[in-house]
Amino acid sequence: MYLPASPAEEAVAAELVSVRPALEAAYTGALGGARAAVLTRLWRALAFEPLPWVVGRERSADGLTLLLAGGGRLEGPLPDAYATTPYVRELLLDGKPHRGAARLVAALGVPHGEGFAAELDGSTASLALSRAGRPDTDTYGSEDADGPGPLTTREWEQRVVDGHPYHPNCRSRPGFSVAEQLAYAPEHRPVVELGLVAVRAEECLLTDGWPAELRDGGRVLIPVHPWQARHALAHERVRDGFAAHPLMALRTLAPVAGGAHVKTALSTRLTSSVRDISGYSIETAAAVSAFAQALSERLDGRLHVTRTLGAVTAHSPDLAAVLREPPEVYADTAAGERVLPVAALAWFPPARSAAWLAEFARLALSVSLRVLELGVALEAHGQNLLVVLSATGAPVRLVYRDLADIRISPARLVRHGLPVPPLSGRLITDDVTALRRKLFGSVLTGALGATAGSAAAFAEAFASAAAGLPATDDTAALLTGTLPTKALTLMRLSPGVPGDQWAQLPNPLAGR
Template sequence: MHVPATPAEEAVAVGLDGVRPALGPAYAAALGGARAAVLTRLWRALAFEPLPWVAAREGGPGSLTVLLAGGSRLEGPQPDAYATGPYVEELLLDGRPYRQAARLVAALGVPHGSEFATELDGSTASLALSRAGQPSARPDAAAPTTREWEQRVVDGHPYHPNCRSRPGFSVAEELAYAPEHRPVVELGLVAVRAEECLVTGEWPDRLRDGGRILVPVHPWQAAHVLGKEQVRAGFAAHPLMALRTLAPEGGGPHVKTALSTRLTSSVRNISGYSIETAAAVSAFAQSLSERLDGRLHITRTLGAATAHSPDLAAVLREPPEAYADTASGEQVLPVAALAAFPPARSAAWRAEFARLALSVCLRVLDLGVALEAHGQNLLVVLSPAGAPVRLVYRDLADIRISPARLRRHGLPVPPLSGRLVTDDIGVLRRKLYGSLLTGSLGATAGSAGAFAEAFAEAAGLPATADTGALLTGPLPTKALTLMRLSPGVPGDQWAELPNPLLPRPPAAR
């Protein structure tokens, strides 16, 4: 079935003609799969999120009908909330077929749908470009580096329709800066007088020039946002999964830069609050990890600096490889890369990983910290034989800390206030469950059935109230599409997913 190209799909094709025409055929071949991948993510949202213009949902044998407030009917296959592979190639709106998420959303005519449709169009085209740029066969490697594993995450967020949305990036810039294209990026430096900066932690001498702080900046930021700033030559680095976080080519701390464009859901600048709290949160996290018998390590924030602008700031962070014995054959993988790790496809391996991740993260929650343990922040250390042996967590900018729980365990409360601090049990549980269960573990399993199977084998979990809460109702997940369609509503919004961990009733006889 011929499907006419959308504006973004056509624009990428034209852009490739100008900068890398050899990729054109591969891009054209990847479009069908990219359309299905984004449409599948959108259908998950339409099936489960509390969208105000959805009047009802009616399930049938293998199908679902979404009834819209205006009287329209949207029909598709029965969704699996935890599936990561494309299973939707076409949806029917009042009997008319749609194979492109952008055109479907435009046809729905919902509030803010036009802007969202543009993002979905860009996400689809960018995803096809990402897939087109992959080598046909990877060279054998006994132990890829962590950076190489990160660059194998091609499809982005497993459940967000904006999985590859990169507004403001040209085709040339995607090829030059996106990790899945494996480039080397030249970071720039902006010199700012020390008295005009806020610096926390230890800022290294190599990033100082007399009385000035040298703030690393991403070249996209330098070109599109910091036009009036004097950017000097910096150093070469490899982009990681987060795109704006890079590993210097010569080794050393990872560099998190400001990137003032919306990737998936958020504009990726760096708030003053994150800089102010960076050192205190890092010190607190290190003390907490000491209580976990070596099963969880938290990368240290070594230094953070801002020129009192979210558009000109940077964070230096310890690389996760610091917590693995790579010389003996240990590897460190971000959880999002497990789809490219063949042993993770076995039920036994998934159960072992689920046991480790759940036991550690639930223990941390009981102590008083909810980690945002999604597939980018959470990494797993593998033994030389490929078994999951311990976890590494990075990026402390969006954890939640409960003073009451810390005090209950006799732990010191860090000198913090603001959005990181809460005793609200609902907020704490949503933060962890919505990232670990309906994020990392769900995506690693790839289906509700495989998720339930892995959990059933994950015995020995800590007996806490939080553990019990996993088995009493639906599981929370961020309502990512609702959030994109609610630009005036601050903060996270939530949906509830069917809980594959609940005991199933006996089959009727």
């Protein structure tokens, strides 16, 4: 069935003609796959999230029907909560076929659906653009099993073309033109010129140890992203800075000359959140980093946490930056070790075997559950969690980065004789449900589920890993009942509801 181009798809095509005409044919060819990828992610949300206008769900041998408030019916295939390969090409709303996520949401007529539909339209068009920019010799970033593959973590990060594995807004970049996506997005492999804004030190909140090369007398030089400089800091004088490679997070970059990774503010909504940097995260950066380093020493070398080397804000979420240790420092490159973000494992050939996945899952689950038992819930999704691989490709230890959204339990720390860091605010909680949601919703229903790529592969690959886990209350909760995941679509359709909202997914580990 022919599907005419949507407004966002047409706009991207029109801009490509002027800024990168060589990509136009590839972009047009990628639209069908991008539509299916976003529609598959949307179907997962509709099938499992507690959306108030879905009043019932009827399963049959070959499909699922959603009963909608007002009497409508939405029909599709049996959903797989962990699928990462697009398998939904069409959904039927009251018998009418829909092949585009944006048009389907518009037709549903749900509250706040108009804005969400526009985001889905943009996500689909941007995803097609991202796929169009892949090298011809590197389809989906696949690695020749007999070749060396990329040698740097940054190259692996840039292979993650499709963005978030489960969010329908996997490539939503409102406020970014096509030219800006090509110039700044990691999957297009650009070099980005960061700027510097000079602010008097007394007007800043900053950690000790802010480097001398980012100071000018009594002024602090704050690295700023060029998109931010143009769209949010037009009133500031921006000096020339330094060249850097964008990483998976887009606003976090690795300087071409080496050294600390730079997390910049980027005041636009990417996927779900506006990517500025809060004063709270700057204020707590040093204490959280020192605490995490001490905690990692209890893990027998199986987990390293990248240190925060500096943090600064001009008392504005739009003008702030964090300097972070590169994860590569925890790999012995002379011995052939390399570091991959877990999100890139889908393109690492050994990770396609059940035996390798079981070995990796055993490492990831045992370490993250031990950290939780000690008192910290990591947000260990595929972007924050990295794995160090031996020269033969075996997973040997983990690296965790970005401490801005972990959760710390003082009660658990005290129970294990660990010092409680001098912190308050959103990072601190003893709520067991909140702690487990933070970890299980990232490492299980995010990182490990996406690496497996389907519920069946998840169950097969991780059965042996689950059987060897330590007998704790957290392990018991993990192995029984459903598993939590962020209700990302519900959150986008609930703009007046603060904080995370949750859905429950089938647990492929239950009963094993």
